[in-house]
Amino acid sequence: MIEKVKILEERYSEISEKLSEPDTVNNQELYKELMKEYKNLTPIVEKYKEYVQAKEANEEAVMLLDEGGLDKDFKEMVQEQLEQSKQDMQTFGEELKILLLPKDPNDEKNVIVEIRGGAGGEEAALFANSLYRMYTMYANSRSWKTEVMNANETELGGFKEISFMIEGEGAYSRLKYESGVHRVQRVPETESQGRVHTSTVTVAVLPEAEDVELELNEEKDLKIDVFRSSGAGGQHINKTSSAIRITHIPTGMVVECQDERSQYKNKDKALKVLRSRLLDIAQREHDDKIASDRRSQIGTGDRSERIRTYNYPENRISDHRIGLTIYKLESVLNGNLDEVIDALATADQAAKLSKQEGAN
Numbered sequence: 001m002i003e004k005v006k007i008l009e010e011r012y013s014e015i016s017e018k019l020s021e022p023d024t025v026n027n028q029e030l031y032k033e034l035m036k037e038y039k040n041l042t043p044i045v046e047k048y049k050e051y052v053q054a055k056e057a058n059e060e061a062v063m064l065l066d067e068g069g070l071d072k073d074f075k076e077m078v079q080e081q082l083e084q085s086k087q088d089m090q091t092f093g094e095e096l097k098i099l100l101l102p103k104d105p106n107d108e109k110n111v112i113v114e115i116r117g118g119a120g121g122e123e124a125a126l127f128a129n130s131l132y133r134m135y136t137m138y139a140n141s142r143s144w145k146t147e148v149m150n151a152n153e154t155e156l157g158g159f160k161e162i163s164f165m166i167e168g169e170g171a172y173s174r175l176k177y178e179s180g181v182h183r184v185q186r187v188p189e190t191e192s193q194g195r196v197h198t199s200t201v202t203v204a205v206l207p208e209a210e211d212v213e214l215e216l217n218e219e220k221d222l223k224i225d226v227f228r229s230s231g232a233g234g235q236h237i238n239k240t241s242s243a244i245r246i247t248h249i250p251t252g253m254v255v256e257c258q259d260e261r262s263q264y265k266n267k268d269k270a271l272k273v274l275r276s277r278l279l280d281i282a283q284r285e286h287d288d289k290i291a292s293d294r295r296s297q298i299g300t301g302d303r304s305e306r307i308r309t310y311n312y313p314e315n316r317i318s319d320h321r322i323g324l325t326i327y328k329l330e331s332v333l334n335g336n337l338d339e340v341i342d343a344l345a346t347a348d349q350a351a352k353l354s355k356q357e358g359a360n
Contacts, residue, residue, distance in 0.1 A: 113165075226244060
């Protein structure tokens with residue numbers, strides 16, 4: 001591991017020098033690429049420096065104790081330094097292992113989140129709205145930007161489905177664990193007997209696909225229809241033919257967008273969603289070919305997998321993938337998701353480390 005870090009440290013120094021060269025500064029594409037690599041290497045190099053400092057402190061303590069002739073107080077101080085440096089070396093070494101794990105190439109991307117009501121009818125649609133609110137509040141807490149791509153509302157204020165983009169550094173790295181089936185247990189407002197109902201909502205988190213990653217031939221691959229917007233209500237509904245429906249002919253995939261009054265804006269949004277869906281399918285097919293890599297990761301499995309339960313009567317949230325249960329339902333639904341996501345990220349890292357060590 002240390003040899004690998006030393007090579008990365010050399011590369012870090014090399015990039016640092018290149019970034020100050022006029023040829024690099026004048027080449028924006030190269031500069032951007034090197035800055036990205038520099039940024040990714042920075043936490044590894046900084047952690048390695050901490051490890052080296054702890055190692056030097058350890059060696060100094062060992063040398064002093066071996067020499068002998070120390071008075072009682074100084075000897076105790078050196079022994080404390082020895083124990084602390086040992087502990088630090090172990091801690092920094094473990095942290096380095098995590099930093100050296102292969103990065104998901106999508107981690108820094110923006111995401112498109114698609115939420116759909118599942119079993120439970122209107123109650124599922126209302127909970128879809130609750131999840132949309134939760135994710136937008138979480139995005140706001142991290143200063144990320146959100147933008148609705150398409151929404152199909154119900155008369156009671158729920159969503160049969162809603163898709164929206166979240167733009168921000170590391171959005172996918174945090175939200176990728178949210179894909180799957182979310183189950184809610186609560187008493188619906190329409191329930192006169194006070195019985196708890198169970199409903200489900202599906203969430204899909206797609207990394208935004210860049211144009212260069214997926215070329216689309218509009219003439220051959222796409223069928224584009226224009227129609228009038230429809231929805232639960234509103235003064236602009238059914239007045240102009242601005243809504244867009246794009247059918248991807250090779251797969252039969254259909255994307256609609258009617259959130260904007262401009263036909264061109266709706267088309268642009270619909271194409272973004274389509275590209276991201278197609279890229280996601282391609283990545284999943286690729287991952288299936290390379291055996292269990294994808295399945296060993298937390299939260300990147302089958303979309304039909306039930307991942308979490310929100311129990312209102314008990315104020316409880318349970319994430320079934322890692323056996324996590326916390327009694328902070330209201331707080332989490334208000335966008336305080338970090339405790340849940342941190343636990344999932346830690347479990348994911350542990351699974352990857354275990355697999356890597358097993359391979360070695």
